[in-house]
Amino acid sequence: MPVFEYTGKDAGGKTIKGMLDVDGVRGLKAALRRDKVFLTEYRESAAKGGKGQKVKAGGEQKSGSREVDVGEWLTSISSQDVSEMTRQMATLLKAAVPLVDALGAIVEQVENPKLKRVLAQVRTDVNEGAPFWRALSVHESVFPNSYFNMVRAGESAGNLDVVLLRLADFTESQVRLRNKLIGALTYPLIMLCISLIIVTGMMVFVVPTITSMFSDMGADLPLITQILIALSAAISKFWWVGVIAAVMGWQSFLRWKKSDVGADSFDRSVLKVPVLGDLLRKIAIARFSRTLSTLLSAGVPLLTALEIVENVVANRILAKVVAEARNAIREGDNIAGPLKRSGHFPPMVVHMVAIGEKSGELEDMLKNVSESYENQVDTRVQALTSLLEPLMIVFMGVVVGFLVAAILLPMMKLTQAVQQGG
Missing domain, CATH: 1.20.81.30 (Type II secretion system (T2SS), domain F)
Structure with missing residues (x-):
């Protein structure tokens, strides 16, 4: 009989690895099922003449033998x-x-x-x-972890259909929130890109032509025109330096942000940025409240739910607050205490969490908090969108005005000189 190397998960979700001498793949699955181990990957041991190709439990090979579906x-x-x-x-x-x-x-x-x-x-x-x-x-x-843990709770309680409906509502609420943020940033980013393309094109192609014309005339140029010519020359000659510096700077920033010190410093700093920091805090609180409420209402134990929420909250500083709350629960304390001591959760949120813990209706209170903060995020995003649009128009007006002034002023001076000379 062939010998199989396998990887599976036990009832607690722990990864199990081992080898079994069984009669084929069906025998392997049956033997592991008796031990309450769910098979995830297997391969026939090369020592027994097998090919040693690793295969997922559903039968998909990880080698390149499977026909690639381009779609x-x-x-x-x-x-x-x-x-x-x-x-x-x-x-x-x-x-x-x-x-x-x-x-x-x-x-x-x-x-x-x-x-x-x-x-x-x-x-x-x-x-x-x-x-x-x-x-x-x-x-x-x-x-994700939150998804299959809720399904696990639903299967155990026998209300899988109800849990799946809550999961669908939860996922849709997260999609709506993300789409609102993307929609708010799309227009300003498009305007910024168009502005950069126009300015770069003028600096590289238009300004050098006008510069050569002014040089041939030997005219004294205004300061604003001299600045434009200097910028154009720098961009035309040293654009590659800017590209390399931007790429290296971005890569260095990403490496720093991935480190523990860098990630903590960045997430702490971004919460202090005016307007943006408050918006990001509201988004994190809405996600924290919605996720924890959904998990608890599905029957997921509080400690497990907090562990999942810790990974859902994007900001590391706020995630550490959730970790402190989980440790407090493990030691017999409550959630509201660590949230209050952190200073990152508003008094209203702390108060509602405390009431929910005392009344035994924590998931309902968290649901109310999430709905309140999602509405606040929606209002704030709409306000920012309304503010960013005129700001981008003003920015483009300033840029275009600078270019027009730098080009037209020397032309006007030349025209006046010609008229006076005539």
Whole structure:
């Protein structure tokens, strides 16, 4: 019988590795299932004459033997795709459709080729006896920790359809928030790019032509024109220096930001930036409240929920506050204390969390906080958009005015000189 090297996960989600002498892949899965281990990867040991190719439990080889689907390679799985799939799953389960049949129906209906392949593998694993949550956990890049932990709680409580509906609502709320932020930044960024392209084009192609014309005439040029000519010459001759400096500076910044010291310093500093810092804090609080509320309402234990939320909050300073709250709970304290001591959570949020803990309705209070802060973020983003648009117009007006003045002033002086000489 062949010997298989395998990787799997036990009931607690811990990774298990080992070797088994069994009769084929089905025998391997059956043996691990008896030990309550869910198979994620395996390969036939090369020592026994096997090819040694690593294979996922769903049967996909990691070698290049599988035919490449160009459509799959060009697409990605978005949060919107996951949200729609989750809502469809909830609808089918609520209609008493068996889980495997529901997954089969979703696989046939999903248009995204990558998501279709992932769900097909999930269906295969569930059909072979794996819990739904564990089959999802193999694909953590698609279904994050918070997702499959909520599914796990729903399976344990027997209300998977309800949990999936909450998951769909949660995912959609995050997508809406992200789209609002992207929408607010799109117009200013487009205007900025257009401005840079126009200015660069004029500096490289238009200004040198006008400069040579002024030089041939031997006219005295105004200061603003001299500045424009100097800038144009610098850009034309040393543009490559600017490109190299920008690339190296950006790479250095990214390396610094990835370090613990750099990440902490950056996240702490960005919270102090006027307007932007307050907006980012509101976004983080909204995400913290919404995620924790959704996890708790799905039946996820508080300590596990806080650990998940710690990874969801993007700002490291605020994530450390969540970690302190988790440690406080472990030691028998409450959540509100660390939030208050941090100084990053407003008194209203701390007060509502404290009331929720005392009344036993923490998830409802957190839901109210998240809705309040999501509305505040929406209002603030709309205000910033309304402010940025005229600011960009003023910026472009100043740039264009500088260019026009630098070009027209010497022409006007030359015209006056010609008229006086005539």
